[in-house]
Amino acid sequence: MMKLLLLGPLLFVSVWVHTAIAMESHEPHHHVSTLMMKVQRQLEAVQTLQESIKKKLEEVHAVQSNSHTTQQAACVGNTYSLDTQSSFVMKDEIVTMNNGHSIRMDDILYGYDWVFESRRLFSVGSWLGVQSQQDPADLVVIQQLLWDIKPKVIYDIGTNVGGSAIIFAHIMSQYAKPGEAIIVSVDPKHYSINWDDAAKQLCPKCTAVDENPLWNDYVQFVQARSVEPQAIAALEAAIAKYGGPVIISVDGWHDYPEVYEECVTFAKYVTVGSYMIVQDTKLDRIFNKPGPRQAVYDCLVNNTNFVIDKSREVFLYSQHTDGFLLRVR
Ligand SMILES: C[S@@+](CC[C@H](N)C(=O)[O-])C[C@H]1O[C@@H](n2cnc3c(N)ncnc32)[C@H](O)[C@@H]1O
Numbered sequence: 001m002m003k004l005l006l007l008g009p010l011l012f013v014s015v016w017v018h019t020a021i022a023m024e025s026h027e028p029h030h031h032v033s034t035l036m037m038k039v040q041r042q043l044e045a046v047q048t049l050q051e052s053i054k055k056k057l058e059e060v061h062a063v064q065s066n067s068h069t070t071q072q073a074a075c076v077g078n079t080y081s082l083d084t085q086s087s088f089v090m091k092d093e094i095v096t097m098n099n100g101h102s103i104r105m106d107d108i109l110y111g112y113d114w115v116f117e118s119r120r121l122f123s124v125g126s127w128l129g130v131q132s133q134q135d136p137a138d139l140v141v142i143q144q145l146l147w148d149i150k151p152k153v154i155y156d157i158g159t160n161v162g163g164s165a166i167i168f169a170h171i172m173s174q175y176a177k178p179g180e181a182i183i184v185s186v187d188p189k190h191y192s193i194n195w196d197d198a199a200k201q202l203c204p205k206c207t208a209v210d211e212n213p214l215w216n217d218y219v220q221f222v223q224a225r226s227v228e229p230q231a232i233a234a235l236e237a238a239i240a241k242y243g244g245p246v247i248i249s250v251d252g253w254h255d256y257p258e259v260y261e262e263c264v265t266f267a268k269y270v271t272v273g274s275y276m277i278v279q280d281t282k283l284d285r286i287f288n289k290p291g292p293r294q295a296v297y298d299c300l301v302n303n304t305n306f307v308i309d310k311s312r313e314v315f316l317y318s319q320h321t322d323g324f325l326l327r328v329r
Contacts, residue, residue, distance in 0.1 A: 085284060085285045085288075086106045086110065086285070087281070087293065087321040087322045088105065088106055088109045088110070088313075088316060088317070088318075088321055089310055089313045089316050089321075090105050090316055091104075091105055091106040091109070092104070092105065092106070093105040095108065105316070109316065109317045110285065112317060113282045113285070113286060113319065114286070116135065116319070117286055120196070120198055120202060121135075122135070122196070123194075123196045123198055123199040123202040123203060124202045124203060125163075125203070126163070126203050126205070126206050127139075127163060127166055127167045127170065128166055128170060128212055128214070129205065129206060129207040129211075129212070130161065130162050130163055130166045130206060130207065130208075130209045130212065131160075131161050131163055131194065131199055131203045131206040132163025132164060132166070132167060133160060133163055133164070133196075133251075134163060134164060134167065135318075135319045137315040137317050137318065138279075138318055138319055138320055139167065140315070141312055141313070141314060141315065141318065141324075142167075142249075142277065143167075143171055144312075144314075145247075145275060145277070145312060145324070146168065146171045146172070146247070147171065147174075147175075149245050149247060149273070149274050149275065150175045150176070150245065151172075151181065151244070151245045151246060151247040151274065152176070152180070152181045152182070152242040152243050152244055152245060152246070153181065153182055153183075153184065153235070153238045153239050153242050153243075153244065153245075153246045153247070154168050154172070154182075154183045154184070154246075154247045154248075154249060155184050155186070155226075155235050155238075155246070155247070155248045155249065155266060155269065156168060156183050156184065156185040156186070156219075156249050156251070157186055157226040157248070157249060157250050157251055157252040157262060157266075158186075158187060158226075158249075158250075158251035158252035158253075158279075159185040159186065159187035159191045159221060160187065160191070160194060160195055161191055161192070161193075161194045161199075161206075161208075161209055162185070162191045162209030162210075162215060162219070162221075163209075164185075164249060164251060165183050165185040165209065165215070165219045165221075166209055166212060166214055166215060166219075168183050168218075168249075169183055169214040169215065169217070169218035169219055170214055172218050173214060173217070173218065178217035178218060180242070181218065181242055182218060182219075182220055182238050182241075182242055183218055183219045183220070184220050184222060184231075184234050184235050184238050185219050185220070185221050185222070186221075186222045186223075186224055186225070186226050186231045186234075186252075187221075187223065187224075187252070188223065188224060188225050189223070190223060191209060191210075191221060192208065220234060220238070222234045225252075226250075226252050226262055226265075226266075227261055227262065227265055232265075235266075235269060236269075239269065244271035244274065245271045245273065245274040246269050246270055246271045246274055247270070247274055247275055247276070247277065248262075248266045248267075248269060248270055248275075248276040248277070249276075249277045249279065250262050250263065250266075250276065250277065250278045250279060250292070250323075251277075251279040251280065254279075254280050254283050254291060254292050255291065256289075256290045256291050256292070256294055256295050257295075259278060259291070259292040259295035259296075260295035260298060260299055263276065263278065263295055263296060263299035263300075263325075264299055264302075264303075267299070267303055267305065267306065267327075270306075270325075270327045271327065272305075272327050272328070272329060273326075273327065273328075274326075274327055275309070275324060275325060275326055275327070276306070276325040276327070277320060277323060277324055277325070278292050278293075278295070278296050278320060278323035278325060279292070279319065279320050279323060280292055280319055280320065280323075281293035281296065281319070281320050281321055281322055281323040282319045282320075282321065292323065293321070293322055293323070296308070296322055296323060296325065297322075300325070304329075305327055305328065305329050306325045306326060306327055306328065307325070307326050307328050308322045308323075308324065308325060308326075309324045309325070309326040310322075310324075312324035
């Protein structure tokens, strides 16, 4: 663009000079010097024009690069959210589809996180008629994990209305009889109340968890915060009675301090070869602040007994990326 602007006037002058010379080539000799002076003046005019164009372009570039910096700054914020904080498996892959669109894997997966949250999809699902806040992909992974480990004790932090508890109980019922294994499910509020007011409309056919016999057969509900003494006592009593393997599912209050405290407190109860599942690590990115995922990282700094098991993220999409913590020693 700049070259065009600079070359344009030059081209014009050169055509003008050639035409003038051609026209005056048969005139007497003294006319040539007059002509040369005219050309000289025109060249000076072009030079002045060039300089003013150059100045103008520099001004335009300055404005452009300023706005570029602003755009980049905005982008850096996004990049922080979209890339730096991404922990999806294969997040950097570019997926080219048969409609010709190419899109980053991270945008597909993180985009779904946004859809899930903004449309309150966490309240539309149910298991055996009980409203469950589990994401379907993670639910299959957790089912696979439970089936592999066959835990005798699951500490279910965050009962809500019993969704995760009934799922765990259902799977448990396939490998253990009532009285052989247990889920200790804890929540400071009663399981008859859903924290999400919209859940009733979103899952109109959902029923109360205690109408299902699995609840009575496999679940011990403790109305308390996960780290309160009566909740810990129930967990320890369950371990004393049923033994291991033990799984801890962290799905209570999803703020950094609570999750960090739960990770530190309950790590010792997880048996070797089993898992702590820290749910909703996606929230760090959604809220753009340290949350469950950062709590995991910080918790593991001082605990080398655990590794983050990425092999559990088989569907690539997970709301608990870096949250499947395998106890290795
Ligand atoms: C995301 S919901 C749990 C969803 C449930 N696990 C499911 O899959 O359907 C979070 C629940 O954690 C509970 N909660 C909040 N703080 C808690 C704490 N300190 N200990 C245990 N549960 C807590 C809330 O009352 C809420 O019911």
